Amino acid sequence: MNIRFYNARIVVPKEENEDKLEVIFGEVWVKKDTIVYVGNGKNSENVCKENDIIIWNREIDVKGNVLIPGFKNAHTHTAMTFLRSYADDVPLQEWLQNHIFPKEALLKEEDAYYLNVLGIMEYLTSGITASFDMYLYPYATAKAAYNTGFRTMITSGLNNFTSSVKEVEEQYLKINEMSDRIKFVPGFHAEYTCSKELLEELSVFSNKYKLPVWTHNSETSLEVKECKERWGMSPTKFFDELGLHEYGGGGYHCIWMDDGDYDIFKKHNMSMITCPASNLKLNDGIAPITTFRKNGIKVGIGTDGPSSNNCLDMFREMFLVSGLANIKDQTANSINAEDVLKMAIKDGADAMGISECNAIAVGKKADIVMIDLNQPNMQPINNIIKNIVYSGSKTNVKMTVVNGEILYEDGQFNIGIDPVEVYEKANSIIREME
Amino acid sequence: MNIRFYNARIVVPKEENEDKLEVIFGEVWVKKDTIVYVGNGKNSENVCKENDIIIWNREIDVKGNVLIPGFKNAHTHTAMTFLRSYADDVPLQEWLQNHIFPKEALLKEEDAYYLNVLGIMEYLTSGITASFDMYLYPYATAKAAYNTGFRTMITSGLNNFTSSVKEVEEQYLKINEMSDRIKFVPGFHAEYTCSKELLEELSVFSNKYKLPVWTHNSETSLEVKECKERWGMSPTKFFDELGLHEYGGGGYHCIWMDDGDYDIFKKHNMSMITCPASNLKLNDGIAPITTFRKNGIKVGIGTDGPSSNNCLDMFREMFLVSGLANIKDQTANSINAEDVLKMAIKDGADAMGISECNAIAVGKKADIVMIDLNQPNMQPINNIIKNIVYSGSKTNVKMTVVNGEILYEDGQFNIGIDPVEVYEKANSIIREME
Incomplete structure (x- = not known):
């Protein structure tokens, strides 16, 4: 217009x-x-x-x-709206294994479309104009953004169970053709859900196309401990050795970092995305955003998915970024309001690779x-x-x-679909799984 | 109606x-x-x-x-709306001494009336139907609630500088006559702003009328340390020895508690009010609400004043109560949603002494x-x-x-005054102080 x-x-x-x-x-x-x-x-x-x-x-x-x-929601799993208020008050691993994965196994692609639309509606109410989305059914994510007029950067949640590098390559080639508003870069779910062979294959693919790679990184202390037991090094170092970040990208959450990890982020011009509400709710810990920023590493802000937050509200996240940095750094002036606003907009956009709207x-x-x-x-x-x-x-x-x-x-x-229809769909999708 | x-x-x-x-x-x-x-x-x-x-x-x-x-905002300083976004990102004592007290010294009673109305408006947008208010000019607080139709429990912010026990007694007698919606109980600002003589005088008054007494208690570690240096005991124990809580009441914030303090709260059927957003913003610490609740002590929720928060939003506070308890207790299920809602409504009302609307x-x-x-x-x-x-x-x-x-x-x-008039007043009040 x-x-x-x-x-x-x-x-x-x-x-x-x-x-x-x-x-x-x-x-x-x-x-x-x-x-x-x-x-x-x-x-x-x-x-x-x-x-x-x-x-x-x-x-x-x-x-x-x-x-x-517009705010940039730099880490989310939008279609998880169906699991909002479904399982709460449990630790991350139990929440994933016992509550989330079993329900996700029942999710159909056509349902994911409506669940994405529901999330996009909430983004719009919070002044969020773009998301960085990792979830099952990336075509449904793309189609929901395409039809509603929303902007999204999609990344694949590659893992041992639900997808392959071949599929990621197809998604990369197809989704980037859809619209200027809709882009795709490769990503994988996390170290603990991917075999070394799978990550090596992803590394070959991403280096062939010179692409950044994104993943959940060091979200819990358990994840880091187990990675060190498996590979003798931190997740960040492990990914670096596999050549996954030759063209940048970054990590979501990044709470339990080793000193050397920051150097790797700097070396590859990687970014980190902090998700304070989700981290509080799941008791993951408080991310060291001050250390990242002091190292010159860009920090964006994400809501994480609506099942682990449970709302999609950049205002709540901004207040938490500021307040939790105070607690982490034991000061009342860890980061000022202007820097927080910049993180929620420009730094997020630049990290996501959509500087055209920063x-x-x-x-x-x-x-x-x-x-x-x-x-x-x-x-x-x-x-x-x-x-x-x-x-x-x-x-x-x-x-x-x-x-x-x-x-x-x-x-x-003004997104081409009646909100009441979206609400009814979301309710019937979760009810039919029970 | x-x-x-x-x-x-x-x-x-x-x-x-x-x-x-x-x-x-x-x-x-x-x-x-x-x-x-x-x-x-x-x-x-x-x-x-x-x-x-x-x-x-x-x-x-x-x-x-x-x-x-309706939600009960169980600790606030409503009329501090004029100092919203005025001084941020500084520690509590510096914030109080260098930024807040000098401006408050310029505040007139007629101005406090409009600033209270502005705060009441924000309460209504957040579903808050009653406040527990401690601030300068309690008659202005009472008049604002009276004229707008709001419900308030006022407590005095007695201290060495701005009021006397005689005035508190007058306020108690007059304000409780105004309306069923408006009540008054005695309170004092904090241990570090009141002489022992003043608190002894308040104790005589409150015991004469058999009244609960409220105060800021153990909000910062510095406050507790200095109290112990002055009197050889924690603030809670000091107040107890002065007989201030013979008829109950309680404390706001209550972050840095000694083990024996909980027994004193129990003995006098006292309550505690937690203000998580303010505590985060000023880096006061995280309140041990689980310990209070395990001891059977009622915990209500307050926004604190709009200058230390900076908004008056019970939804934000409820999320924080839950999330910060997780961090404090190192678990993802420290307190469930139903208990948080109960704290924001019934426990707050009962603590405030307004069970008629719980x-x-x-x-x-x-x-x-x-x-x-x-x-x-x-x-x-x-x-x-x-x-x-x-x-x-x-x-x-x-x-x-x-x-x-x-x-x-x-x-x-629908509060009998045009919002635009209130906004204009609030802006002109702070501009005239500069």
């Missing part, structure tokens, strides 16, 4: 330092899927000249509310969220970025735009 | 064990400020007989959504919240209580009823 946002507070990268944010007042112009102008509206002649004239589909008075780039700036894809300041949790306006990070809530998400299309506005979805 | 809610899922105490919750389907009838019927609608003859006929002001089709008792049951005050299930974060419906505790959000609060009056519905406030 062609959209003109005016009377807007806009969170943009600072001119002198792209890694810092500032709030300006003015306009954002979107032409089809791309941001073509950001400024005070008075220096927009060049845009008009170049494009002759833009016919606006919508001219939106933002009324002083805030436009931010900021509100000319030439970037129009993934934009309108934050409503006219609510009590956003008042007074002492500091907008702190308000968003420490006090923000799904209630403040007034509009979510992905790739220039308004997919969510004032509580209503 | 007289309100008939029908087609409702209702969270009620179990008949056989009031400490457990269950979800029933049916109707709730409210006559003026009181719940007069809870059931399936088919056995309501007695209600009709007794009252002849009820003329309904509203008959509300709940459409299968959930009615829960449940949806006949004879209780009508403090009721409608939770919207027709949103993606509440689907599928595998377990309603887990959905609320682990996935719930302010977006799910469709209606908040206090004392039989609908104060918030579908994002609109």
Whole structure:
């Protein structure tokens, strides 16, 4: 769509330092899927000249509310919505083996489609415009994003039981052809669910295409202990020796790291994704995000799946990133609000390999969220970025735009399917498994 | 108002064990400020007989959504809204001494009124129907609750600098006369801001009227260390020796406890209020709520003030209570969702001394919240209580009823003042201090 946002507070990268944010007042112009102008509206002649004239589909008075780039949910298993509130209050391994895997064995691809749509709806309510998704049935994930208008980076959850490297290669080739909004990079579930031979095969494939590789890495102390017993080294070192990260990628969770692991992350320009709510809920531990960041390693934020969280809410995650870093580092100022916001947006996007939507700036894809300041949790306006990070809530998400299309506005979805149908499907899917 | 809610899922105490919750389907009838019927609608003859006929002001089709008792925010400093996002990322003592106290010294009583209204608005958006409030200008707190229709239990923040026991006695006598919705019990700020003489005087007063006493207790390790240096004992023991808790009361935060402190809490039937978001943000530590609960001590949940949190959101607090208990106790099942919900409602109400609104049951005050299930974060419906505790959000609060009056519905406030006026006041108050 062609959209003109005016009377807007806009969170943009600072001119002198792209890694810092500032709030300006003015306009954002979107032409089809791309941001073509950001400024005070008075220096927009060049845009008009170049494009002759833009016919606006919508001219939106933002009324002083805030436009931010969409949040990037940098680690999730979206279709696990069917297992929300199904098994809770048990440790990770027991939760996986006794509760999750048996139900997943019953999941059909057509069901996964609707469960993905349900998760995407929740993302939109939380201002999340892209996900980094690892789950069974990547085609269902891709199709749900394609049909709803959502943006997703899919990675394979390769393991000994449910898929093969041949399938991953097919997925890579097919899914990357679908849409600019939908991409695929290889990944595997975890060290403890993959044989060495399988990982060697994946390494050959990923190096052939020069691809980054992603995986769950050092999520629990048990996982690291067992890996060391099996291979005499940490998961990170094991993956490195197998050549899995020659073209980068990274790890999800990364809680129980050895000192040498950080060097490997740096060497391959890898990123880490932290999932604080899931880590708390499953008692995995608190991730050393300060150590990662001090080592110059990019840290994105993920919700993890809706069965281990149980909600998909970047506001909750941002508060937890900040608060848990304080507890971990024994200080009240481990990381400031601006850095947390940057992690939830730019660092996540860059880690995921979708830098085209990492900021509100000319030439970037129009993934934009309108934050409503006219609510009590956003008042007074002492500091907008702190308000968003420490006090923000799904209630403040007034509009979510992905790739220039308004997919969510004032509580209503515009994703081509009736929400009630999605809710009914989700309920019938889990009921039929019982 | 007289309100008939029908087609409702209702969270009620179990008949056989009031400490457990269950979800029933049916109707709730409210006559003026009181719940007069809870059931399936088919056995309501007695209600009709007794009252002849009820003329309904509203008959509300709940459409299968959930009615829960309102949350009780059992520790807060509501009027600190003006300092939201003002000073963050600093340790508690520095935050208090260098940032908060200097601004508070400039605060006027008429300003505190509007700042309280702003906080009450946020409570309503989060399904909070009562607060336990300690702050400067208790008459402003009382007046804000009186005028908006909110319920509050006020306690004095007595200290060496801003008030006296004589004033506390006046407040006690006057505020308890205002309304059934507004009550007052004595309290003092903390051991480190009160002289022994002042606390002795408070003890005489509270024992004369047989009143519970509340205070910030053992929030930081520094506070406990300094108390031990000053008096050779923990804060809890010091207060006990001064006779402050002869009629109960309790402590806010209670993180750094000695073993003997729990016995003192038990002996006087005292309660503790945990404030997990504030404790994380200020790096106070993680409260030992499991130990309190194992000792049979009631634990309520508070947001603390909006300057140390920074939002007033019981959903965030409930998730944190659960997650932080896991980290503290090194398990993934430290406390279950049902117990967390009970803490946020019944245990908080009972601790605060307002058991008249601790449940949806006949004879209780009508403090009721409608939770919207027709949103993606509440689907599928595998377990309603887990959905609320682990996935719930302010977006799910469709209606908040206090004392039989609908104060918030579908994002609109019905509190006798225009929200925009409140926002403008809050901004001008803090701007004028700069």
